[in-house]
Amino acid sequence: MIPAAFSYTRPASLAEALSLLAGASDGTKVINGGQSLLPLLKLRVAEVDRLIDIGRLGELQGIRPGADGGLVIGGAVPYTAVLASPLVAERCPLLAETIADIGDVQVRNRGTLGGSVAHADPASDLPAAMLALDASFVTRSSAGERVVAADGFFHGAFETDLRPDELLMELRIPGLAAGTGTAYRRLAQPASGYSLVGVAAVVRTDAGRVVDARVGITGVGEVAYRARAVETALLGGSSVADAAAHAADGQVVASDIHADAEYRGAMAVVFTRRAIEAATVRAG
Ligand SMILES: Cc1cc2nc3c(=O)[nH]c(=O)nc-3n(C[C@H](O)[C@H](O)[C@H](O)COP(=O)(O)OP(=O)(O)OC[C@H]3O[C@@H](n4cnc5c(N)ncnc54)[C@H](O)[C@@H]3O)c2cc1C
Known part of the structure; x- marks a missing residue:
């Protein structure tokens, strides 16, 4: 489908971008790589007056x-640049593995x-x-800068602290210890x-015991979300299988034509166990 009409502005500087956003109407949206936004516009699930x-x-x-x-x-670095980065390979292989x-x-x-x-697509x-790595995000508006922890940034489906x-x-x-x-x-x-289901695990061991x-x-x-019940069980000495059984604790498990809640919940347990086992082996 063809999107509804909108205007398009490519600011030449960050200052210009921020000032455009400062006085913007509800119909103004930022476009980055366009891989999520453009399909939504084409399907007319989203409509905008202006893209920046x-x-x-x-x-x-x-x-x-x-x-x-x-x-x-x-914030505008594409996935391929991360995959090609020796610095990422050296310091954060989880990032490359995830994307x-x-x-x-x-x-x-x-x-x-x-x-x-x-x-913040629920399936991203x-x-x-970002949650497993304890990352944080730097945001900026014309009013100033904020640093927001990933844990707390994702409010709900397609809703964030931004x-x-x-x-x-x-x-x-x-950095990883x-x-x-x-x-x-x-x-x-x-x-x-x-x-x-996608599960990221960061595990630190000491003399074969999980310490983080x-x-x-x-x-x-x-x-x-952070699977805190899994983390607590692991730190308490539970087996990986017993800890992974808590993967969906406290969640309303999604159900759709691709996977009902029962299957998705069961797979959350399986893939949590696999991610923790692999991370533990790599911890050495
Ligand atoms: C065919 C296809 C398959 C895909 N498969 C997967 C997959 O397997 N796993 C997965 O995780 N993702 C998948 N994606 C989604 C893809 O990862 C995201 O579309 C992409 O990373 C979003 O980045 P973007 O720069 O394209 O965002 P855009 O589409 O440009 O923007 C998305 C939203 O974020 C806002 N935004 C973007 N950047 C900023 C910023 N710096 N500051 C403030 N707001 C901002 C925009 O206003 C918009 O609301 C897939 C997409 C497609 C089209």
Whole structure:
């Protein structure tokens, strides 16, 4: 289908983009890689009066080292740049593992990390990894900057902490302590490739005992979440299988034509176990 008419502006600077957003009406929206927004416009699920294209702003580009062995990734960096980055491979292999199978080449060339996080699709892969990595997001509006923890950023399906006049400037990922292993395991819907269940695990061990664990799950609840009951069980000495059994605790498990709640809940347990097992092996 053809989208309803809208105007298009490509600001030349961040300051211009922020001032356009500051006085914007409800019908104004930011476009980044366009991989989620354009299909919605074409299907007329969403309508806008004006698009502000932030995809080429220099301030939203780049992958650089963060403090303590971490990473800082610009909000308009596409998946392919992350996959090609030696710095990401060295400091945060979980990130590359999580996004390697997203969409196809075109989606990975155009789709951005900032766009994925801002869109908060309940089946997006990246939010699970952001939660497990304890990432935070830097937002900016003409009123100033905020740093928002991933844990708390995702309010619900397609709802985040981002305000209408804010841009997601960068994703900050802390470094991993020695003895930490990470893994992402997903069950993809065969036709769309989207995750029915996606589980990111970050596990630190000491002398074979789990001393730190964070698990982020996508595709199962209304939006990606931290599986705290799983983490608590692991830290309490439960077996991986017993801990994984809590994967969907506290969630209203999604049910749709692709997977009913019973199947999705069961797969959440299976893929949580697999992700934790793989991360634990990698922790050494
Ligand atoms: C065929 C196909 C298959 C896909 N498969 C998968 C998959 O398997 N797994 C998966 O996780 N995803 C999948 N995706 C979704 C894809 O990952 C996202 O569309 C993409 O990452 C979103 O980034 P974008 O830059 O294209 O965002 P856009 O489409 O440009 O924007 C999405 C939303 O975020 C807002 N936004 C974007 N950037 C910012 C910013 N910096 N600050 C504030 N707001 C912002 C926009 O206003 C818009 O509301 C698929 C998409 C397609 C088309």
